[in-house]
Amino acid sequence: xxxxxxxxxxxxxxxxxxxxxxxxxxxxxxxxxxxxxxxxxxxxxxxxxxxxxxxxxxxxxxxxxxxxxxxxxxxxxxxxxxxxxxxxxxxxxxxxxxxxxxxxxxxxxxxxxxxxxxxxxxxxxxxxxxxxxxxxxxxxxxxxxxxxxxxxxxxxxxxxxxxxxxxxxxxxxxxxxxxxxxxxxxxxxxxxxxxxxxxxxxxxxxxxxxxxxxxxxxxxxxxxxxxxxxxxxxxxxxxxxxxxxxxxxxxxxxxxxxxxxxxxxxxxxxxxxxxxxxxxxxxxxxxx
DNA sequence: AGCCAGGTCTGCG
DNA sequence: CGCAGACATGGC
Numbered sequence: 001x002x003x004x005x006x007x008x009x010x011x012x013x014x015x016x017x018x019x020x021x022x023x024x025x026x027x028x029x030x031x032x033x034x035x036x037x038x039x040x041x042x043x044x045x046x047x048x049x050x051x052x053x054x055x056x057x058x059x060x061x062x063x064x065x066x067x068x069x070x071x072x073x074x075x076x077x078x079x080x081x082x083x084x085x086x087x088x089x090x091x092x093x094x095x096x097x098x099x100x101x102x103x104x105x106x107x108x109x110x111x112x113x114x115x116x117x118x119x120x121x122x123x124x125x126x127x128x129x130x131x132x133x134x135x136x137x138x139x140x141x142x143x144x145x146x147x148x149x150x151x152x153x154x155x156x157x158x159x160x161x162x163x164x165x166x167x168x169x170x171x172x173x174x175x176x177x178x179x180x181x182x183x184x185x186x187x188x189x190x191x192x193x194x195x196x197x198x199x200x201x202x203x204x205x206x207x208x209x210x211x212x213x214x215x216x217x218x219x220x221x222x223x224x225x226x227x228x229x230x231x232x233x234x235x236x237x238x239x240x241x242x243x244x245x246x247x248x249x250x251x252x253x254x255x256x257x258x259x260x261x262x263x264x265x266x267x268x269x270x271x272x273x274x275x276x277x278x279x280x281x282x283x284x285x286x287x288x
Numbered sequence: 289a290g291c292c293a294g295g296t297c298t299g300c301g
Numbered sequence: 302c303g304c305a306g307a308c309a310t311g312g313c
Binding site for chain 1: 302303304305307308309310311312
Binding site for chain 3: 291293295297298300301
């Protein structure tokens with residue numbers, strides 16, 4: 001049990017960062033947050049400029065929360081117009097966490113065509129079914145399952161996790177990582193576009209998932225994931241949709257992605273997160 | 289009941 | 302290449 005004090009010029013909003021849809025294993029219990037990070041239970045609480053912690057070391061927590069990054073400077077770089085300015089203002093202290101690439105890979109395969117609460121549910125049941133029980137502290141805590149653990153079961157067993165059609169993608173991707181454990185490490189060393197190509201070769205990983213994996217798992221801050229919400233925001237505020245566009249096309253998403261990366265620059269991923277977290281305000285939609 | 293969700297895959301021209 | 306449909310599941 002310890003605490004770190006946030007420097008005034010390096011703000012951080014713990015609750016916002018843990019709950020905004022980039023991490024799926026955090027639960028709020030009173031004013032504490034509890035979650036499993038790389039096989040250990042962490043408990044965190046923010047009181048003003050203090051973050052109290054149980055589980056990690058101070059250095060490990062600082063790295064997870066990316067407190068070394070100059071958030072105000074990043075905000076200043078992407079703060080190019082009133083729309084993104086409003087988004088930045090709406091989510092002060094939002095930080096992109098440094099999470100485990102393997103867990104992020106599987107998480108964003110689960111994230112296709114569903115809601116954030118159900119992604120949490122799927123990740124939770126995968127961990128309960130195939131993770132290892134954590135002995136201390138007491139409680140029903142499970143590590144995120146290893147590639148071997150997810151590659152081993154036959155699909156009937158995976159069925160218990162209610163993954164829908166994603167089960168075969170999870171299984172296939174896990175099998176590939178299990179047989180080549182060094183692959184994720186090599187991806188980390190590749191240039192952005194080559195890393196993206198490799199990710200796209202995994203079953204269940206398309207353009208959007210690949211960009212989320214690059215951003216949240218590999219800390220590639222130029223990645224600009226385009227999902228339904230970002231598409232709506234960009235069409236409404238930045239890029240008029242093509243005449244006669246009915247159903248969203250991959251071609252159009254590619255155009256949005258290229259625009260976002262060029263317009264917001266090397267921190268485009270942060271801009272995307274500000275827009276995503278402020279989506280309710282930017283779309284005048286109260287339904288989340 | 290019908291539509292939608294932090295999309296991807298397949299099959300066709 | 303680009304487009305249309307299919308696809309599991311659950312919430313509203």
